[in-house]
Amino acid sequence: MSDIAVSVDHVSKRFRLYHERNQSLKSAIMRGRKSVYEEFWALNDVSFEVPRGSTFGLIGSNGSGKSTLLKCLTKIYFPEKGEIAAYGKLAGLLEVGSGFHPELSGVENIFLNGSILGMSRKEIERKRDAIIDFADVGDYIDQPVKNYSSGMYVRLGFAIAINVDPDILVVDEVLAVGDQQFQDKCRQKFAEMKRDGKTVILVSHSMDLVEQMCDEAAWLQKGDLKQVGPADPTIAAYLDYVNGPQG
């Protein structure tokens, strides 16, 4: 088995920013089929490897491309250039509430979200109580999730994602909306996954968290990979940049 959990190979992701939104029907007809847009590269030729069994942080300022990269990893987006390979079962917890139906209860969403993440009905039934227990949202588990607070959404989403028993867990900044007790529980879970040889990739603006949890980190800036390697020097380089004249 390879020592690499994820390989990101010369990945570039482009968005098109359309300018004609909210214009009148008349002007849309006059313009014909032509759309006016600008191209914007949210990721530029990014390459790195995530070692198997490591905890890996993605850091960088707002808008630097971290979430876009996670969405490429979880196949929500497809990069225009380059390739991503994940060696093992990958589960992700990205935006708050994604993969949930607002009108369904917490329990019903365990079945919906669990099946989106690739679990069979039998498997979900087997893990149902463990998920409810980890989410710890009390009686709200039988309420429609549209009534959940953002912290409750994340508790349930995280509980489902870890019960998929992934080889690679990808987590966006969403954990930050959980309270202290829940964040501690997540940190314990990350440490447990590491002991079991699993890989965790997380995005965070908390350099304390990245320093404590991550073996390696990648720093993105405006879609460019500025530095990758052991977490401490990568965090230091990012903080130098942020605190320096150009930050």
Ligand SMILES: Nc1ncnc2c1ncn2[C@@H]1O[C@H](COP(=O)(O)OP(=O)(O)OP(=O)(O)O)[C@@H](O)[C@H]1O
């Ligand atoms: N669907 C989209 N269409 C157009 N532009 C997008 C889209 N998604 C992201 N972007 C742009 O791509 C850039 C990178 O966004 P991304 O969300 O990946 O940044 P980030 O590093 O996760 O930021 P943050 O720390 O604020 O969460 C931003 O300029 C953002 O506006």
